[in-house]
Amino acid sequence: MSDDETPDTEKEGVAGFMARAREQAQSQARDAVEEHVQSRAKDAVNEHVVRPFEHKVSDFAGNAMSEGRLFSVADAVSDYQLNEIDVTDTTCEFCAVGCRFDVYSKDGEILGKRPNPDKAPINGISTCVKGKFSHSYVNSDDRLTQPLVKEDGEFREASWDEALARVAEGLDEIREEDGPDALSFVASSKATNEDNYVMQRFAREVIGTNNIDNCNRLCHSSTVSGLSSTFGFGAASVGLEALEETDCYLLTGSNTTEAHPVLATRIKQNVKDNDADLFVFDPRKVQIAEYADQYSRVEPGYDTTWLNGLTRYIIENDLHDEEFIEERTTGFEQIEETVQKFTPEFVEEKAGVPPEEIANAAETIAEADSCVFGWTLGLTEHSHGTENIYAIANLALVTGHIGSPKSGVSPFRGQNNVQGGGGDMGPLPNNFPGYQPVADEEYRRKFADAYDMDVDDMPREEGYRLTDMFLAVGEDDLRGMFIQGENPVTSEPNSGHAKQALEGLDFLAVQDIFLTETAEHADVVLPATSSLESNGTYTSSTRHVQLVKRAVDPVGNAKPDWQITKELAAEFGYEWEYDHPSDIMDEVNDLVPIYGGITHERLENLDDGDGLQWPVWEDDHPGTPYTYEDEFQTPSGLAHMHVCDTVDPSETPDEDYPLVMTSGRVLYQYHTGTMTFREEGDMSYNDRSFVEIHPDTAAEYGVSQDDMLRITSRHGETTAMAQLTTRPSEGEIFIPMHYLEGGANNLTKEEPLDGPARTPEYKVTDVQISLADADADGSVVRVSNPDATDETDADAPSDD
Numbered sequence: 001m002s003d004d005e006t007p008d009t010e011k012e013g014v015a016g017f018m019a020r021a022r023e024q025a026q027s028q029a030r031d032a033v034e035e036h037v038q039s040r041a042k043d044a045v046n047e048h049v050v051r052p053f054e055h056k057v058s059d060f061a062g063n064a065m066s067e068g069r070l071f072s073v074a075d076a077v078s079d080y081q082l083n084e085i086d087v088t089d090t091t092c093e094f095c096a097v098g099c100r101f102d103v104y105s106k107d108g109e110i111l112g113k114r115p116n117p118d119k120a121p122i123n124g125i126s127t128c129v130k131g132k133f134s135h136s137y138v139n140s141d142d143r144l145t146q147p148l149v150k151e152d153g154e155f156r157e158a159s160w161d162e163a164l165a166r167v168a169e170g171l172d173e174i175r176e177e178d179g180p181d182a183l184s185f186v187a188s189s190k191a192t193n194e195d196n197y198v199m200q201r202f203a204r205e206v207i208g209t210n211n212i213d214n215c216n217r218l219c220h221s222s223t224v225s226g227l228s229s230t231f232g233f234g235a236a237s238v239g240l241e242a243l244e245e246t247d248c249y250l251l252t253g254s255n256t257t258e259a260h261p262v263l264a265t266r267i268k269q270n271v272k273d274n275d276a277d278l279f280v281f282d283p284r285k286v287q288i289a290e291y292a293d294q295y296s297r298v299e300p301g302y303d304t305t306w307l308n309g310l311t312r313y314i315i316e317n318d319l320h321d322e323e324f325i326e327e328r329t330t331g332f333e334q335i336e337e338t339v340q341k342f343t344p345e346f347v348e349e350k351a352g353v354p355p356e357e358i359a360n361a362a363e364t365i366a367e368a369d370s371c372v373f374g375w376t377l378g379l380t381e382h383s384h385g386t387e388n389i390y391a392i393a394n395l396a397l398v399t400g401h402i403g404s405p406k407s408g409v410s411p412f413r414g415q416n417n418v419q420g421g422g423g424d425m426g427p428l429p430n431n432f433p434g435y436q437p438v439a440d441e442e443y444r445r446k447f448a449d450a451y452d453m454d455v456d457d458m459p460r461e462e463g464y465r466l467t468d469m470f471l472a473v474g475e476d477d478l479r480g481m482f483i484q485g486e487n488p489v490t491s492e493p494n495s496g497h498a499k500q501a502l503e504g505l506d507f508l509a510v511q512d513i514f515l516t517e518t519a520e521h522a523d524v525v526l527p528a529t530s531s532l533e534s535n536g537t538y539t540s541s542t543r544h545v546q547l548v549k550r551a552v553d554p555v556g557n558a559k560p561d562w563q564i565t566k567e568l569a570a571e572f573g574y575e576w577e578y579d580h581p582s583d584i585m586d587e588v589n590d591l592v593p594i595y596g597g598i599t600h601e602r603l604e605n606l607d608d609g610d611g612l613q614w615p616v617w618e619d620d621h622p623g624t625p626y627t628y629e630d631e632f633q634t635p636s637g638l639a640h641m642h643v644c645d646t647v648d649p650s651e652t653p654d655e656d657y658p659l660v661m662t663s664g665r666v667l668y669q670y671h672t673g674t675m676t677f678r679e680e681g682d683m684s685y686n687d688r689s690f691v692e693i694h695p696d697t698a699a700e701y702g703v704s705q706d707d708m709l710r711i712t713s714r715h716g717e718t719t720a721m722a723q724l725t726t727r728p729s730e731g732e733i734f735i736p737m738h739y740l741e742g743g744a745n746n747l748t749k750e751e752p753l754d755g756p757a758r759t760p761e762y763k764v765t766d767v768q769i770s771l772a773d774a775d776a777d778g779s780v781v782r783v784s785n786p787d788a789t790d791e792t793d794a795d796a797p798s799d800d
């Protein structure tokens with residue numbers, strides 16, 4: 001990876017992983033495994049099963065595999081010879097790229113995964129390390145296998161009957177006393193569309209509240225609010241064709257190679273093979289910047305500034321698409337006026353981008369035949385995140401780069417199912433499934449009829465957003481919570497505040513696959529099946545709805561999320577007639593127009609390699625690879641430009657807090673680590689938190705590589721190990737979000753939130769740093785998996 005100047009950083013962290021792993025794979029893996037696998041493969045009877053593992057050998061060399069998994073391959077091959085391996089095609093449970101692969105399993109154990117291009121419209125033969133190798137968590141010894149109830153402050157195992165009765169009682173008591181809006185529900189974007197659909201039904205029909213939300217609030221809700229009010233749909237307008245073939249990209253706030261590796265591969269390929277222009281605007285010089293025609297380092301929090309600067313330059317120099325603006329948009333005059341203040345000088349002063357970089361990017365983007373605007377959290381996780389989205393959407397409109405196969409907006413979504421489960425299925429405080437507003441009588445009637453309710457019983461007030469739920473507990477407005485597949489103690493802004501909120505609840509139920517730091521606060525914990533034990537569908541970032549299939553039987557007494565919700569509804573006297581997730585999708589077809597023609601049967605019988613992208617209005621509708629060809633999805637059919645002229649983030653550095661911390665992800669860890677901390681391969685690289693700091697800044701503070709730093713913000717403090725690298729600028733540091741100890745959310749703040757989207761300002765926190773006490777040590781994450789190692793040496797032998 002980058003940072004040749006600071007080779008020390010390559011010892012730990014993500015930097016250097018690829019090179020190291022490649023070397024390792026070449027020297028150890030290739031010799032040992034190639035020989036091993038191929039000699040066995042020779043004798044194998046069934047080519048179909050062995051070939052995948054042969055194929056893996058070359059992947060190891062090129063794709064940086066974790067050592068431990070190599071041995072599973074050998075096991076799998078010998079198992080294969082007994083011809084007892086099950087093969088199940090399913091969709092990846094980590095990020096929203098939507099890779100599909102075959103899972104090889106035997107007797108409930110996952111042996112390996114291999115992409116099968118016939119059933120993988122998005123990834124073909126590629127996946128990243130997490131999709132291909134991080135699955136030890138499924139069979140981990142510390143999976144939740146039985147419901148738990150808390151008694152005298154301690155958990156004990158309970159039957160499903162007892163646990164569900166206790167949840168029903170806990171919720172009902174609060175509802176009786178303070179009404180349904182004293183309760184709130186968090187649905188999981190890790191879970192399927194079907195799971196999420198029934199969760200929203202439960203909150204609305206059974207409890208009678210719109211207090212339901214999900215992790216989308218912490219993530220891309222600014223995207224959803226910005227795009228839906230500009231174009232109509234809160235989703236990407238283009239799909240893979242654009243990502244693979246466009247003439248130009250503007251990428252910002254996206255660490256694409258680490259967070260969406262398979263999309264990054266497509267982009268890099270297009271840049272290399274077809275000479276597509278790539279502009280990257282990001283405060284950190286992330287790896288994708290190395291492929292860019294121009295990398296512009298921006299000050300965190302000043303995205304409206306440089307984006308409006310581009311729009312201003314384009315208008316000033318008559319590079320805008322007048323015909324498109326005239327025929328397909330409203331609001332241009334106001335934009336023309338409000339971008340005036342974003343002169344090249346102002347942009348340089350505030351956002352740090354020199355005038356020539358603005359001019360070059362503006363000219364190239366405006367003159368390109370096609371352009372994709374791609375972004376992730378660097379734009380959204382701000383106290384004016386929605387304005388950032390307006391700014392990038394305005395740029396797409398002013399240049400006319402939207403509504404065609406290779407031009408448009410492409411936010412890269414986050415969780416595996418945040419597009420579908422986190423949005424389309426309506427576990428949202430303001431919308432029924434299909435983005436049909438709860439405030440609208442017509443939709444309240446539609447859903448009340450479907451659920452056989454009186455329309456007056458269908459809650460009409462919009463509910464709490466996820467971030468507002470955590471504020472409402474402190475105000476005593478919220479007393480009970482049901483959290484499905486979310487780990488807010490580590491992921492919400494200001495961990496201390498999140499913990500305090502959970503402690504302030506009168507009742508908490510958590511439904512997860514592990515006893516997380518959040519679940520520890522619960523009165524009742526319900527064990528859910530993991531993705532590889534579940535059936536249903538996920539919807540990818542590119543609006544592909546794809547099947548998820550059970551590859552192994554559930555561990556212990558864990559149950560699918562939808563089934564738990566159904567059984568909980570039964571406790572309240574509601575008998576829902578679902579026997580399989582496909583029954584739930586049949587109901588969705590009737591109620592959600594964009595999913596009108598998406599059935600499990602149709603997904604099962606798609607032609608080889610074909611996907612189905614919503615909107616799919618009817619049974620025979622072919623799906624929609626790109627949107628807005630003729631009109632936008634607004635009542636007038638026109639796109640609406642919105643003013644976005646806020647400049648500063650909510651906090652700016654001063655003498656006490658002179659540096660800006662930004663937070664995010666690394667390739668080998670996933671969020672709060674419940675899945676990847678249990679994978680030896682992932683842990684051999686990032687088993688603890690760290691602070692990326694520029695070598696010049698380090699020198700100024702007398703900090704050396706691997707020193708322990710105390711980092712203090714206006715909201716909290718933590719300690720983590722210094723990693724010297726030129727990825728951040730001199731004025732910034734980066735801390736990953738994955739870790740409770742030493743992680744970013746010890747320093748972030750719960751307020752202020754973005755106005756319309758209520759997203760936290762995770763990406764801007766002012767900090768002070770100092771050397772920590774000499775005896776401070778970076779806390780290595782420990783989970784109960786006995787195979788987990790605290791070795792950080794990449795060459796540590798594996799005994800897996």
Ligand SMILES: Nc1nc2c(c(=O)[nH]1)N[C@H]1C(S)=C(S)[C@@H](COP(=O)(O)OP(=O)(O)OC[C@H]3O[C@@H](n4cnc5c(=O)[nH]c(N)nc54)[C@H](O)[C@@H]3O)O[C@H]1N2
Pocket residue numbers: 095096219220252253254255256258259260281282283284286298299300301302303376377378379413414415662663664665666667668669670671763
């Ligand atoms: N390996 C891995 N992959 C994941 C996940 C994971 O946990 N691990 N999580 C998934 C999820 S839910 C999501 S939402 C996505 C997130 O995907 P990303 O958003 O790509 O992930 P982050 O690491 O948060 O990176 C944000 C990027 O924004 C930049 N940035 C920070 N501040 C600013 C700013 O003020 N302006 C601009 N323009 N840029 C800024 C950072 O330098 C970084 O490059 O990843 C998904 N994929």
Ligand SMILES: Nc1nc2c(c(=O)[nH]1)N[C@H]1C(S)=C(S)[C@@H](COP(=O)(O)OP(=O)(O)OC[C@H]3O[C@@H](n4cnc5c(=O)[nH]c(N)nc54)[C@H](O)[C@@H]3O)O[C@H]1N2
Pocket residue numbers: 188190191215216218219220377381414415484485486487488490491492493511512513514516528529530531561663664665670671672673674675737744745748762
């Ligand atoms: N500082 C900082 N903080 C951030 C971010 C950042 O960039 N910076 N990013 C934010 C973003 S974008 C996001 S999306 C959030 C993510 O925050 P979370 O969603 O809280 O993180 P996860 O670790 O993915 O939590 C998912 C939980 O679901 C459980 N789980 C997995 N599969 C299933 C299943 O099938 N069923 C059930 N019931 N449970 C399951 C897992 O064990 C885990 O406990 O973090 C946010 N926090």
Ligand code: SF4
Pocket residue numbers: 092093094095096097098099123127128129130131132260261262263
């Ligand atoms: S890119 Fe995302 S969907 Fe694809 S294998 Fe990796 S984590 Fe899974």
Ligand SMILES: [Mo]
Pocket residue numbers: 215218219220413414415
């Ligand atoms: Mo996310």
